[in-house]
Every structure is written in C-alpha cells, then in structure tokens.
Amino acid sequence: MTKCIYPIGNARSNGYALMYYPPKKKAIKAHRAAWMLANGPVPTYMVVDHICHNEAVAKGECAGGFDCIHRACINVDHLQLVTQSQNVMSGIHNMDNRSHCNQGHLFEGNIMVRKSGKRECGECNRVRSRANWAKKKVSN
Helix, strand or coil: CCCCCCCCCCCCCCCCEEEEHHHCEEEHHHHHHHHHHHHHCCCCCCCCHHHEEEEEHHHCCCCCCCCCHHHCCCHHHHHEEHHHHHHHHCCCCCHHHHEEEECCCCCCCCCEECCCCCCCEHHHHHHHHHHHHHHHHCCC
C-alpha cells in the first residue's frame, strides 16, 4: 500500500483534519473532501472509510481513538465508500478486532451477550450493576 498523505496544520482535537470544500462553501472532514474531489458526491447512506486504518487495526498497529493518525489521511487510494455498519465492523470499535474494552478489561472470556444480541464487556456490566445497586440501596 502507498503511504498516507496528511494535510499540514489543520488537524482537530478529534484527530480528523478539515479541508475547505468549494462546492459546499465550507470546511468539511478532509478525507471526505478528498474523496468527493476525486470521485464525486458521497451517497447519503454511505461514509468514507480509511482502508489504511483497517489494515493497521488488523495488524495490531493502531489503537484507534483520537490519537489515530489515519483519521487525517487524505490519500484517495486509502479511502473507500462503505455503509456506516460496515465502517464500524471494520474498525477498532468492533469487539472482534479488540482484545480489551474501553476501560481496559480483557475481552477473552469476558464478553456477555444480551437478549437483543448486543455484546458487551462483562466486567463493565458488573461494575455498572454494582453502582446502580448501591444507588438504590442509599436512596431507600
């Protein structure tokens, strides 16, 4: 894969860079602007995904979040259109691609599945349940 390309001096605290997009007469996320300048409009049901980020996550080289350097990449060869659910499933937020939850609890043997099918960290659920129980006990 080719190297990432980063715009100079306009990264925000969330890691994304902004770029002025003349047709809309406003600043938008730089990777989205780069895609639209190269390929045309993004359909409303699609998002611009960073392939470079997905590959780095798969290799264990990127932890994601605000410190992710791939958020600012504007190399159109590193971008693709996907649905929002595809974007989430390919990134660090998908539990299948992570070893720990946001609080640092190990996922191995610690994932619980709700009736709805939603998966979550079992330890975080226990901590939340204990806190809720303690609140109820104090208020009674």
